[in-house]
Amino acid sequence: MQQDVITMVHGSGGSATSELINEIFASEFRNDTLDQMEDSAVVTGGGRIAITTDSFVVTPPEFKGGDIGRLCICGTVNDLLMRGAVPKYITCGFILEEGVKIDLLKRIVHSMAETAREAGVQIVAGDTKVVNGDGEFYINTAGVGIVSDNVDIKAANACDGDVIIVSGTMGDHHAAILSERMEIDTNVTSDNAPLVEMVRNLLIENIKVHTLRDITRGGLGTVMKELATASGKTFYVKDEDIPVKQVVRDFCGLLGLDPMYMGNEGKLIAIVDREDADRALEVIKNSKYGQDAAIIGEVKEDAPGQVILKTKIGGKRSLDILQGEGLPRIC
Amino acid sequence: MQQDVITMVHGSGGSATSELINEIFASEFRNDTLDQMEDSAVVTGGGRIAITTDSFVVTPPEFKGGDIGRLCICGTVNDLLMRGAVPKYITCGFILEEGVKIDLLKRIVHSMAETAREAGVQIVAGDTKVVNGDGEFYINTAGVGIVSDNVDIKAANACDGDVIIVSGTMGDHHAAILSERMEIDTNVTSDNAPLVEMVRNLLIENIKVHTLRDITRGGLGTVMKELATASGKTFYVKDEDIPVKQVVRDFCGLLGLDPMYMGNEGKLIAIVDREDADRALEVIKNSKYGQDAAIIGEVKEDAPGQVILKTKIGGKRSLDILQGEGLPRIC
Known part of the structure; x- marks a missing residue:
């Protein structure tokens, strides 16, 4: 990325969006499913699946012991676990205000990738939008897990x-x-x-x-x-x-x-x-x-x-x- | 809801959040799965599933022929369809700036519910966050669909x-x-x-x-x-x-x-x-x-x-x- 901060052009859906996705997200999150860059990921399912979502808006985005990237993976993985599911797949949607620092974004994305590895989940789909503002950003994650037949926790x-x-x-x-x-x-x-x-x-x-x-x-x-x-x-x-x-x-x-x-x-x-x-x-x-x-x-x-x-x-x-x-x- | 607009208290996770969820979201989206109000929804899966996500930040939120609520369901349903999946489940994450008008939110949520019915999908999980700002809001939707064994579209x-x-x-x-x-x-x-x-x-x-x-x-x-x-x-x-x-x-x-x-x-x-x-x-x-x-x-x-x-x-x-x-x- 030549720029230091996010600008509206990164939300165009065109070449700048493509550059943002490839250089910041795909390089950290890459796996066979995500690499296909399709409208949706097709993955192995199970007889019963658990589904959840959460948005993360924590401020500051980095704090002692963690950051919004680690937080968003943990939050979604934990929500799946609470039904006795084995967490498998994560999607992430980034809403970036203009002015988000690219360096910060890279650290957060790296933290997401590391936490996903720790939790044993794959990030299989993503989306990025850019809005006006002054450098804040929000991450939504959704998760899918597989629930064994004999598990009933609620x-x-x-x-x-x-x-x-x-x-x-x-x-x-x-x-x-x-x-x-x-x-x-x-x-x-x-x-x-x-x-x-x-x-x-x-x-x-x-x-x-x-x-x-x-x-x-x-x-x-x-x-x-x-x-x-x-x-x-x-x-x-x-x-x-x-x-x-x-x-x-x-x-x-x-x-x-x-x-x-x-x-x-x-x-x-x-x-x-x-x-x-x-x-x-x-x-x-x-x-x-x-x-x-x-x-x-x-x-x-x-x-x-x-x-x-x-x-x-x-x-x-x-x-x-x-x-x-x-x-x-x-x- | 006694208030006309969203305030930070609606994001507390306490009684005001609960009121927001019950009066605005649950009443429109209700189904047996969502009504359980668990950390994640456990639903019937399939051998192969399609997963996708999108965030919606369109402005204005209501426009000739549609609104952000119809848009977010259509966008996610269509992404699943593009892999030949049968769209089944939708999650939604709302990021609301302070000052969002409750009446507008009600119309959008109603439109989401109607579009979900038209598309034959269930909204099975949701999340709401409130951030500082001046009345804009963003919706993230993720979707899960079932893909038949013989379907291979990419x-x-x-x-x-x-x-x-x-x-x-x-x-x-x-x-x-x-x-x-x-x-x-x-x-x-x-x-x-x-x-x-x-x-x-x-x-x-x-x-x-x-x-x-x-x-x-x-x-x-x-x-x-x-x-x-x-x-x-x-x-x-x-x-x-x-x-x-x-x-x-x-x-x-x-x-x-x-x-x-x-x-x-x-x-x-x-x-x-x-x-x-x-x-x-x-x-x-x-x-x-x-x-x-x-x-x-x-x-x-x-x-x-x-x-x-x-x-x-x-x-x-x-x-x-x-x-x-x-x-x-x-x-």
Whole structure:
């Protein structure tokens, strides 16, 4: 590319678009399917497939521990995993404002390619548009995975007596983004990670997993309330059992934030059959990105749709989904 | 929704996001799969699947003959069709700037739902993000279709002797968008349309279709050059055989535009076996949105990768892909 920044001509669909695609995207993402440059990719499917999509608008696009490129692959891969699918194919759509720096774009695209390799997915289709503006950009990813016949993981499957596990510490991504924006040097790094190995291990070990959900925008509180509502069950969790890194806890204390409503990008909540709970915890702890996993509570059915948080001093409070603004553009 | 416009709180992932999703999107798009509100949709797949994605940034979002909602469904459905797939599932990601009018969003979402019904596809997953700005919005759609075992349609399959057909008049969408922006009342309407019936009929009638491509951004000239390059063949076309509506021709004359490089959103180019050419033309003409179809040329192999346009007065010129800016934000 001769230019340093994106201009409207890169969105023409003509020779400049072609140059952008070839030099920035194709060189990093190349594989036999994508190289065909067809209107759509034809790939091997399966009897049941999982499909998902997410757009990523995080600011800043690079942050401690990750970037929007790693984030967009992780987010989509994790959404597929939460249904017990094996993530296979990713599409990506770039919306670039005029003025995006080519160097930054190259780093992000490289990070996407690396993360896709780590997660074992192929990027099989893409699209680029250029709009007016001042150098921001957005990435949409969609994903397709294959679901084995015997897998049935969904919110409605949570049962009375099930045990609730989280795969690690809460709030890391949120705290990392916020400290970048506030230019505070906190040593908090984003947890953005693909949970492929963790979910694969749970399935291989035949853990009776009823529900999985990745804990992103809205945080653990929002996710639990959504799951309790969808299943018509009651979630009881103990505040002191919810893992939070000390550095994140300190950061939250300083700013009056509640880790319960802070987003992560590489953590899941697993609702598993009680008899498998200890084994599930062990499997997660022994998986990549799962070393801080913990059992945080249990599922009952005495108050359908409620999430009850037991506090350290013996109180109880009912959690709702996140109210109000939250942190804008966290993912 | 109590508000008239989108604000940052709609992107929080909390209660306002939930309200936006339920009142605007879920009510229009609802189906059993989407209603589950899971991280990804699990649906019936197939042995071979086609996958594609596109982002839509067209301005203005509503124009004569269509809108960004109809456009995004048509674009993605058509990309799947171009590989001979039966379009099945659509995901949509909305990136909304603050200030988007809720009424406009409702009309667009309604148009998406209607077009999805016309095309026979289900919207199975979605995502919404809110960013700073002044009321523009972008939609990304990804699509999945099922490809029958015996179907093999791609650019590389174009053969010496094949016949080149276009399914209708060139430049309609481009001219419609441009006249909206220039506030000229031209009576040109966009051709945005899903070509489901047309491609289905070609497959049912066992027409030997070697290549299909929808003629969008960059226009017929760019598409032909891409196909000639990918197949290593020579495309000979006659200028006078390329259908262009008189009103579009007049509009182009006035502005010095070349219909050969103007985008459409409901037209395809089909490269078919010579012995099936007349029958293919008939099938397309009898399909919805195909009444103006025409045979425009033939495929040879004397000048690999070249597109040769024969002009009315007997001249010849070699076509390249679109150079320069084109019309920004046409789709």
